[in-house]
Amino acid sequence: MGAYTDDEWLAWIDQLSAEDYVVIDEFLPKDIYQTLRSFFLEHLKQDDFSKAGIGAAGNRQIAASIRGDYIYWLTKERDVTLLPVFQLLEELIQKLNRYCFLSLSGYEFHLAHYPSGTFYRRHLDQFRERNNRMISIIIYLNELWNEGDGGELIVYRDNEVHEKIQPLANRCAMFRSDCVEHEVSETRISRYSLTGWLLYQPPGLGQILG
Ligand code: OGA
Ligand code: MN
Numbered sequence: 001m002g003a004y005t006d007d008e009w010l011a012w013i014d015q016l017s018a019e020d021y022v023v024i025d026e027f028l029p030k031d032i033y034q035t036l037r038s039f040f041l042e043h044l045k046q047d048d049f050s051k052a053g054i055g056a057a058g059n060r061q062i063a064a065s066i067r068g069d070y071i072y073w074l075t076k077e078r079d080v081t082l083l084p085v086f087q088l089l090e091e092l093i094q095k096l097n098r099y100c101f102l103s104l105s106g107y108e109f110h111l112a113h114y115p116s117g118t119f120y121r122r123h124l125d126q127f128r129e130r131n132n133r134m135i136s137i138i139i140y141l142n143e144l145w146n147e148g149d150g151g152e153l154i155v156y157r158d159n160e161v162h163e164k165i166q167p168l169a170n171r172c173a174m175f176r177s178d179c180v181e182h183e184v185s186e187t188r189i190s191r192y193s194l195t196g197w198l199l200y201q202p203p204g205l206g207q208i209l210g
Helices: 006-019 030-045 060-066 080-100 205-209
Strands: 021-024 070-073 106-114 120-123 133-140 153-157 160-165 172-176 182-184 191-199
Touching: 006 021, 006 080, 006 172, 030 080, 030 106, 030 191, 060 120, 080 106, 080 133, 080 191
Parallel strands: none
Antiparallel strands: 021 172, 070 106, 106 191, 120 182, 133 172, 133 191, 153 160, 153 182
């Protein structure tokens, strides 16, 4: 049995098709959200995160001027605690394949920690080394976020700011990886999320490039 009705999936998928992105509040069932957040905090405590890169460019200084987050790549086999999260993502893939005639066949997800003072400059998630990313998904885990704390997801359209999405706890933002330009504005708090991509080929490359 799935977590959502077909009508709920359809409404979100309709909006994704019409607007290229959709924001869904209270996305995960409460217990799954709690499991994910505890998992995040546990791995943060164990210092399991590493500095994120920017693909082939490689230069650490350039990377730091573009993005300042630390990430922890997830695998279904190792991170079994998150099985319910993976199951939900697999359900999402099924619905998108059915209703949008996509042929998504995999996903790659990581936890992301933006320490205070960091950001991710405006970019697209699909570029030369990553052209199998179809849909980007972020689920935020920031329970104490307040107006003015920064770390907003800025969505651009026609070269202009279209919407600033607050990174609120259990809010999900989903968008097309190939055409939605976006940015993470500088955060003034430690910003937590689960971030990932639905792929039309199996993962691998993305994880190597970090
Ligand atoms: C990314 C990204 C946005 C966010 O990791 O590519 O753009 O809101 N993240 O965390
Ligand atoms: Mn991005």
